[in-house]
Amino acid sequence: MTTRKLFQIALKDLRLIFRDRSALVLMLLAPFLLTLGMGAITGRFSGSDTNSGVSDIPVALVNQDGAQLGDALVEMFTSADLDALLAPALLTDPAAARAAVDNDEYAAAILIPAGFTASIIPSPAQSAPPHPVQVEFYANPTRPTSAGILKAILEAFLGRVEVSRIAGQVTVSRLLEDGIISADQAVQVGMSAAEEMAQSTDAGSTIRLVTTMEGGGAVAFDILAYMAPGMALMFLMFTVTYGARSLLVENRQGTLARMLISPTTSTQVLGGKVLGIFLTAITQLLILIGGTSLLFRLQWGNPLAVVVLVLAAAFAATGWGMIIAAFLKTPGQIASVGSAVMLIFGLLGGSFFDITMLPKWVQTLSKVSPNAWGMEGFLDLARGGGMAVVRTPVIALLIMGALLFIAASFWLSRRGLARQ
Amino acid sequence: MNRILAIFRKDTLLRFTSPIEWAFFLILPIFFTFLLGGGTGSSSDQRIHFFVVDQADSPLSAALITELERSSAVRPSVMSYEEAISEFNERQISAVLILPPRFTIETLQAGGVEVELRQQPNNVRAFAIQQGVNTALTRVSSAVDIAAASTSRAELITPFPSPDQKQAFFNAALEDAYAQLKQAPQRLAEVSAGTEDKIQYDPNANSAAGQMITWVFIPLIGLSAMFAMERQLGTLRRVLVTPTSKATYLAGTVLGQVLTAVLQMVILVGFGALVLKLKWANAPAATALIIVTSALAAGALGTMLGTFVKTEAQGNGLSIMIGMVMAMMGGCWYPIELFPAVIRSAAQALPTYWSMQGMLDILVRGQGVRGVLLESALLLGFALVFFIIGVARFKYE
Numbered sequence: 001m002t003t004r005k006l007f008q009i010a011l012k013d014l015r016l017i018f019r020d021r022s023a024l025v026l027m028l029l030a031p032f033l034l035t036l037g038m039g040a041i042t043g044r045f046s047g048s049d050t051n052s053g054v055s056d057i058p059v060a061l062v063n064q065d066g067a068q069l070g071d072a073l074v075e076m077f078t079s080a081d082l083d084a085l086l087a088p089a090l091l092t093d094p095a096a097a098r099a100a101v102d103n104d105e106y107a108a109a110i111l112i113p114a115g116f117t118a119s120i121i122p123s124p125a126q127s128a129p130p131h132p133v134q135v136e137f138y139a140n141p142t143r144p145t146s147a148g149i150l151k152a153i154l155e156a157f158l159g160r161v162e163v164s165r166i167a168g169q170v171t172v173s174r175l176l177e178d179g180i181i182s183a184d185q186a187v188q189v190g191m192s193a194a195e196e197m198a199q200s201t202d203a204g205s206t207i208r209l210v211t212t213m214e215g216g217g218a219v220a221f222d223i224l225a226y227m228a229p230g231m232a233l234m235f236l237m238f239t240v241t242y243g244a245r246s247l248l249v250e251n252r253q254g255t256l257a258r259m260l261i262s263p264t265t266s267t268q269v270l271g272g273k274v275l276g277i278f279l280t281a282i283t284q285l286l287i288l289i290g291g292t293s294l295l296f297r298l299q300w301g302n303p304l305a306v307v308v309l310v311l312a313a314a315f316a317a318t319g320w321g322m323i324i325a326a327f328l329k330t331p332g333q334i335a336s337v338g339s340a341v342m343l344i345f346g347l348l349g350g351s352f353f354d355i356t357m358l359p360k361w362v363q364t365l366s367k368v369s370p371n372a373w374g375m376e377g378f379l380d381l382a383r384g385g386g387m388a389v390v391r392t393p394v395i396a397l398l399i400m401g402a403l404l405f406i407a408a409s410f411w412l413s414r415r416g417l418a419r420q
Numbered sequence: 421m422n423r424i425l426a427i428f429r430k431d432t433l434l435r436f437t438s439p440i441e442w443a444f445f446l447i448l449p450i451f452f453t454f455l456l457g458g459g460t461g462s463s464s465d466q467r468i469h470f471f472v473v474d475q476a477d478s479p480l481s482a483a484l485i486t487e488l489e490r491s492s493a494v495r496p497s498v499m500s501y502e503e504a505i506s507e508f509n510e511r512q513i514s515a516v517l518i519l520p521p522r523f524t525i526e527t528l529q530a531g532g533v534e535v536e537l538r539q540q541p542n543n544v545r546a547f548a549i550q551q552g553v554n555t556a557l558t559r560v561s562s563a564v565d566i567a568a569a570s571t572s573r574a575e576l577i578t579p580f581p582s583p584d585q586k587q588a589f590f591n592a593a594l595e596d597a598y599a600q601l602k603q604a605p606q607r608l609a610e611v612s613a614g615t616e617d618k619i620q621y622d623p624n625a626n627s628a629a630g631q632m633i634t635w636v637f638i639p640l641i642g643l644s645a646m647f648a649m650e651r652q653l654g655t656l657r658r659v660l661v662t663p664t665s666k667a668t669y670l671a672g673t674v675l676g677q678v679l680t681a682v683l684q685m686v687i688l689v690g691f692g693a694l695v696l697k698l699k700w701a702n703a704p705a706a707t708a709l710i711i712v713t714s715a716l717a718a719g720a721l722g723t724m725l726g727t728f729v730k731t732e733a734q735g736n737g738l739s740i741m742i743g744m745v746m747a748m749m750g751g752c753w754y755p756i757e758l759f760p761a762v763i764r765s766a767a768q769a770l771p772t773y774w775s776m777q778g779m780l781d782i783l784v785r786g787q788g789v790r791g792v793l794l795e796s797a798l799l800l801g802f803a804l805v806f807f808i809i810g811v812a813r814f815k816y817e
Binding site: 020021022023025026029030033034037038040041055056098101102107109120132133134135136137138139140141142143144145146148151152154155156158159161162163166167169170171173174175178180181189192193196197200206207208209210211212213223226335336337339340343344347352354355356358360362363376379 | 452558573593731748759781
């Protein structure tokens with residue numbers, strides 16, 4: 001009988017919230033749209049391999065060199081290998097190229113001056129070392145990431161050219177010093193060594209950098225596996241405060257008093273309302289998980305572990321909802337504070353970006369939010385973990401929820417809310 | 421005018437009666453701006469920190485670590501494997517570089533070696549660390565590659581009498597290569613476009629501007645909730661039976677909220693300039709123009725939305741959702757250049773996009789009033805369109 005009453009009150013609240021269209025907007029539509037938006041931004045839906053939407057970076061090229069290295073530089077930027085990443089345009093006037101960058105038409109302009117090749121590959125007749133000629137990289141300051149990528153590509157090319165030049169010089173100087181070649185062989189040997197080095201650096205460095213996201217090799221990580229839980233957890237806080245708000249609303253409207261004069265104890269009423277909030281939170285998370293799995297083909301991980309984590313996160317979040325209801329006086333206050341808490345927990349918990357980018361004290365502070373623990377668990381599951389990887393987050397969430405419930409019950413009873 | 425001022429006073433008193441409203445007006449925007457705008461940097465070394473696990477303990481690994489320490493972008497700390505992986509798994513660090521035991525010059529001579537960079541997902545710092553590590557690896561490997569190539573070339577011409585002499589040749593060539601690489605001339609001249617005083621790109625400026633737009637747009641779009649509340653309570657009907665025209669009521673409500681938003685932005689700009697040392701003061705007239713036109717566009721959107729929503733709760737919910745989605749898609753949370761081309765084009769239909777572009781023109785490109793005229797004109801255009809729709813629908817209240 002007791003359990004039945006609890007569930008009746010809980011299901012009543014569940015039905016009420018799912019009939020409230022404005023609540024559904026923030027519970028379901030908002031996290032879904034934001035996940036969709038973030039997926040679009042990161043190029044997840046365009047089939048991008050890089051978990052980033054950076055592609056077709058517009059770059060202006062002006063080649064006034066007209067010799068071997070200038071042509072090679074242009075050829076590299078217009079090659080098929082970089083076709084997806086870059087959108088190069090060949091211009092003839094440096095001033096026009098700079099003006100186009102100023103007008104935000106390009107992320108940068110690369111201006112290769114006359115004499116660039118001659119400054120690196122001197123003519124045999126030249127006695128003194130040639131004066132260095134610099135390539136100008138005219139960057140658009142409002143596109144730092146794109147300009148940074150272009151600069152990295154350009155620096156890599158110039159680095160290979162410099163290494164080839166030095167290879168020729170070092171080879172010649174060592175061979176001359178050891179008497180292995182004579183002075184009239186120097187130019188031929190130097191050119192040959194430089195060309196050989198250029199070809200070998202094109203093939204790749206002897207030190208190869210392998211990027212991974214977990215030990216044992218590269219794992220293809222779906223960026224949406226980060227974004228979707230982040231948004232779901234952030235709007236979970238809205239749901240629990242909305243539910244907690246209903247306690248004060250019913251108190252104000254008098255329906256709470258009517259429930260209490262029925263053969264229902266205050267414990268059953270309060271317990272039913274808490275259960276209602278808990279069930280609403282679980283339902284919200286499961287709908288979002290199901291929806292993103294079906295529509296975006298998102299892999300959340302081990303199903304049993306996901307369900308356990310959902311239950312724990314909902315429990316902790318419900319605790320937060322109850323503590324907020326226990327301390328605040330009006331439904332309006334709960335709504336305002338709830339929105340603030342939703343955004344703060346979202347930020348601290350890593351809903352928008354990885355919190356390792358924030359200072360250590362902020363990362364420590366984030367542990368008070370169910371978002372931080374939930375994100376840790378969902379990320380580990382998305383990387384292929386099982387029940388073992390969610391043990392710590394689940395325990396932390398259960399402890400958090402239990403402590404908050406105890407505090408909220410104490411304070412609510414002191415206030416006399418739901419007292420017969 | 422007296423009626424407009426009276427409506428403004430009434431709305432302001434209503435709004436700020438609750439102390440919680442101050443959280444949204446000032447505390448949260450300042451908190452988010454401070455956190456995301458780089459205000460928490462306590463160390464003078466702003467380079468991105470990451471861990472290096474040196475399992476080789478060789479001259480080559482020492483040379484690489486020295487090269488990384490010289491980097492202007494990244495700052496390495498050498499840790500044991502267990503400590504580094506533990507902190508990485510707890511997401512306390514963005515990336516860990518693992519140098520395997522065979523990371524030696526001899527291994528490079530023999531053919532090459534792989535090193536692992538373990539990165540956190542969705543972390544731009546990890547991406548920047550990757551670039552820094554690649555640059556250092558290239559410098560270190562280049563010297564070895566040059567020495568190896570020279571040695572191979574020498575052996576082709578005249579085979580070495582013994583392995584010791586070959587190694588001696590290699591070592592001498594390696595020393596030459598290091599010396600020459602160190603003295604290599606700068607082949608790249610970098611110039612930042614459109615800025616007369618060489619304003620360096622400041623990612624904190626991007627975050628601060630984005631947060632300001634987000635926290636101003638959301639409450640202004642929330643004007644819709646205010647209209648709905650007055651409609652629900654019946655106070656709107658009572659105001660309209662007084663000798664107060666609909667135009668006066670609209671002007672008082674909208675202008676009042678816009679002025680409050682302008683004041684909010686001025687406070688945030690002041691905070692950004694004084695505490696975060698952002699370059700808002702470079703062009704005060706341009707800053708003022710963007711602030712006012714952004715507030716007008718957002719207020720007009722809220723007005724238009726207010727004629728569609730039925731309840732205060734609907735208005736509150738929609739304002740948060742629409743505000744956040746528009747802020748995100750407009751480039752307020754992530755730089756717009758990271759978006760695919762299609763999304764970048766679509767984002768131009770949003771007022772938040774033009775607000776953000778105007779603020780970046782001031783903060784990053786160092787532009788003045790002339791530089792933000794286009795953005796201001798477009799924002800006024802948005803305001804006009806939204807107001808026309810809102811006023812047309814309000815006529816039938």
